[in-house]
Amino acid sequence: MSVGIVLVSHSAKLAEGLAELAAQMAPDVTIVPAGGLSDGSIGTDYDEVVAATQRADSGAGVVLLYDLGSAQMTAELAVESLADPSAAIVADGPLVEGAIAAAVAAQAGRDRKAVAEAVAAAGLPEDLAPAEATDGGAEIELELRNEVGLHARPAAVLVRSLSEFDAEVTVRLGDQEADGHSVLALMSLGARQGDRIRVQARGPQASAALDKAKELVDGNFGE
């Protein structure tokens, strides 16, 4: 049972396209698009957002994302109208990146507060920080041999797998470092086929996390 996601947009096409994109990262998460008015024109449909929110809730609650101002207000009104308003959160963040981050967090079994935080964090540049000197922890170097490198799907697979371990993981390419728990940060490294990445882990299950990372990279992320 994972947190459901509702994408509130003025445009039906935008909401549907984004739901399709995000679902690629999160096969088990219910992602419901709620875009446009019932006659097909541009706008946000309160009744549709309420229905989508109810449909997306399988018991773990719902996180709603929105595109522009009035979509936010419609989403907030819809949440206030629920029998239990605390079951849903309207998350602030960039719609596209936020939806991907939310889908991956929900797929990893995070609760709705953590999923909403993932949306907010998707708007911040801090994930991609210059590397600092290594201080302890285990580290391995791996060569990416899969065709697309650390692109969207492999990055999502890596984040999902690493979330099972009690370990802080960072991934470095050259002098750049990315949070191993953030799909967007990993993608922003731009690591391609043939690149050598250094994976570093700290925490009780650091070595198990590194073993898993090695297994995925060596297995070309199942491609």
Add this chain to the structure above:
Amino acid sequence: MPCESEGVAAAVRAAAAVVAEHRVELIDLDRAIGDGDHGENLNRGFAAVVAALDTGTPDTPGGVLKLVATTLISKVGGAAGPLYGTAFLRASAKLGAAADLDVPALLDALRAGLEGVQARGKAVGGDATMVDALIPAVAAAEKAAEDGGDVAAVLTAAADAADRGAESTVDLVPRKGRASYLGERAVGHLDPGARSSALLLRAFAEAAR
């Protein structure tokens, strides 16, 4: 003279007629600085309100305003839906089950409506939004009530102040909504939400006379 639910329903119908009459004006104002849907959306919403009233008028003023709120929220489709919807919803909650709308209840409803718009849209005075029409409207209504005005006098004072408040948005840089993306380029334009707020209050005032 206090106003019963039939009187409030008549005022709402009058407001719907005014919105229909000014549909093109509101579209043009919104097209200049926003997405151009305000007149169309508001007209669709109020037409749906009239259709709902045609199937039966609720027994109380609060009931009428609640019907207006839920219909606008469902049918408008743009920012005006949640904003006016929240305003009418909060106003209706203030009125409760009272059978009449008297001056103190009217002031409560106006204040609650303004608070609702601000809570939903997070706009303050000077952001070039409907709030710039509603803040002076509420202040003028309070003053008119202090001076002993009846429901019609209070609403007329509110409408006069809302007109002036709406005009003030011409010189402001919008900080909320779609117009905020234009920044300085939106200066010189009347905010369509402020204009529609003033139109609604004027329609209510005319109906109360």
